[in-house]
């Protein structure tokens with residue numbers, strides 16, 4: 001394993017150098033006006049907290065590397081909330097009129113700097129859905145492959161972090177190309193893939209660290225994992241029958257307070273539901289893909305008027321069953337929750353997936 005030492009006084013110079021080869025993205029503070037527009041939770045009021053989101057970093061902009069947690073995950077950089085897929089025109093004077101063609105998108109190399117290990121792992125789980133043996137979603141695959149993920153270890157996990165219960169770690173490496181560890185006046189960079197090495201080369205970060213850096217990573221990792229106090233049980237989910245959980249008596253209680261706002265699904269790094277819409281203007285037409293949510297009644301409404309998940313309790317059950325049972329059974333890669341805690345922090349009625357998971361995991365049906 002190669003480990004590089006990056007002194008913080010060299011950081012901005014290296015980032016600037018990397019702009020020659022990469023489009024850069026990273027966490028930045030929302031402007032005050034954006035804060036007001038996107039207030040979503042009862043536990044994270046913008047009036048008393050700073051909020052960060054992932055955005056493209058243009059000249060003179062640098063990622064915030066001070067250990068911030070972003071209100072939204074960087075999922076939207078690979079799977080945008082609204083994405084143009086196809087376009088056409090009925091104008092016969094234009095070449096290829098009446099033919100739906102893929103919209104040109106810039107997939108030149110990009111680097112996401114400061115992504116948290118649980119978010120990088122979350123993207124590997126979404127990848128299981130979009131990049132399969134039977135079908136490769138070209139929009140997701142092209143963006144995912146063009147991206148280099150430069151992670152930032154979580155030295156001080158928040159009270160909402162339960163990643164260690166869900167197969168992740170504050171210092172996890174899955175889905176990352178480089179893992180940066182904040183060590184005071186320097187970052188220690190663990191090189192995980194060739195893509196990661198290429199980014200460090202482009203930035204000019206090349207000072208090889210000694211053995212003591214590896215020991216320091218292990219010390220910080222152990223301290224961060226110990227600081228996560230939430231313990232969520234998942235060990236029984238696999239052996240439980242789907243129908244036993246589906247028919248369990250606790251769903252009405254869990255769903256009672258839910259207002260189906262969809263916030264939990266929009267902040268989640270592993271939710272991938274979408275809807276496709278065609279928009280026309282004059283002779284031009286564009287096909288869009290937009291994030292959707294299983295918590296919205298319209299999501300499952302059939303053209304016939306029938307809705308298989310017309311009741312709130314059915315939608316709430318679907319969300320938790322998909323995350324904690326269906327995905328687990330289908331892919332055998334753990335739950336479709338990485339324990340980032342965003343939905344816990346943002347739900348306006350305090351529905352807590354940690355509690356729901358514990359209820360599902362400890363449920364013993366009467367025989």
Ligand code: SF4
Pocket residue numbers: 257258259260261262263264265295346347348349350351
């Ligand atoms: S669980 Fe909470 S965040 Fe999710 S839809 Fe219901 S009320 Fe909204």
Ligand code: SF4
Pocket residue numbers: 122264267268269270271323336337338339340341342343344353
């Ligand atoms: S379900 Fe909640 S805690 Fe789990 S990954 Fe999604 S937002 Fe994070």
